[in-house]
Amino acid sequence: MIPDLGIAHVAFHLPDRVDDVRSWAKRTRQKTATARNLEHAGMRHFRNADGQTATGLAASAIQRLLLASGAAPETVDGLVYVHTLQGSIAPPPQSLPGLLCERFGFANADAFSFAQQHCASALGALRIIRAMFIARPHMERVLLVGADAMPIESERLMQGEGILGDGAFAAFIERGGVANRLLAVATHASGLGWPGVLANNDPRLAAQSFLAARNLIRHTLQQAHRSLDDIQLVLPHHLDLPAWYRLLDSLRIPRIRLFAQNFSRIGHVTVSDAFINLAQCDGLVPGRPLLLFARGVGGFSAAALLCP
Known part of the structure; x- marks a missing residue:
């Protein structure tokens, strides 16, 4: 039997330094058209860790989550850490999930990391967490945390779709949760995208990504026996805003249902976009589902349907 799960609490941490696309393009000697294309894609600002590590970003998000939820460390049964960049995980024999457990006193938590779906890993991890709850009836609360910090400024560019920004989120997934109940979660993977958007500008991949997202x-x-008309809001990854509008138009979902305010204000924060948006949703209608979506380098995508 699949247990009822809910995302009871969500918090996030963004670095203090706010960068703008034009300054970044000038600093990294990009073409003039690059900044113009990024602005057309909805990108204007992004967060820069400015030397802060992924561990520090994750710890800040967890601290905010604990303060907001009032949860005691000993009540955390598991910790799943997600990331995209290889530099966002401590090298062996260290363990970043282990370091976080030690720092916050999560003595009872089984901890591991998951990054195989890149920016879609946070939503993809919900499938793993759901399986954990099924296999372990004693489990009541799992901490899902994601963080990334880009070490090389020039590597932030994702073609004309956006900029890789720095930040972190943390969320408690709880058994029997009544807030943000998990109605369905699904993932998609395609080997055709293995070179990634950082090195390949094949328009066929863009078309494939569009169709994969629709499907x-x-x-x-x-899965949840719901219709497109039931969706209250779409919480997207912050890449290529015009493409999002085209996708919604093709599904006949009104554009006003796209939670788009963070594209220009915050930018793309790798694994964290959907959860940052979830933390900032106000005035929701109870019972009408939210659709969270993320796409990762390599042809990965994931979607989750929540009921607030």
Whole structure:
């Protein structure tokens, strides 16, 4: 039997330094058209860790989560750490999940990391966490935390889609949760995207990504026996805003349902976009589902349907 799970609390941490696309383009000697294309894609600002590590970013998000939730460390049964960049995980024999457990006193938590779906890993991890709850009836609360910090400024560019920004989120997934109940979660992977958007500008991959997103959204809704009209808000990854509008138009979802305010204000924060948006949603109608979506380098995508 699949247990009822809910995302009871969400918090995030963004570095203090706010960079703008034009300054970054000038600093890294990009072409003039690069900044213009990024602005057309909805990107204007992003967060820069400015030397702060992924461990520090994750710890700041967890600290905010603990303060907001009032949860005691000994009540955390598991910790799943997600990331995209290889530099965002401590090298062996260290363990970043282990370091976080030690720092916050999560003595009872089984901890591991998951990054195989890149920026879609946070939503993809919900499938793993759901399986953990099924296999372990005693489990009541799992901490999902994600963080990334880009070490090389010039590597932030994702073609004309956006900029890789720095930040972290933390969320408690709880058994029997009544807030943000998990109705469905689904993932998609395609080997055709293995070179990634950092090195390949093949328009066929963009078309494939578009169709994959359409199919994945429909499949996720079918799992929960819901329709496109039921969606209250779409919480996207912050890449290529015009493409998001085209996708919504093709599904006949009104554009006003896209939670788009963070594209220009915050930018793309690797694994964290959907959860940052979730933490900032106000005035929601109870019972009408939210669709969270993320796409990762390599042809990965994931979607989750929540009921607030």
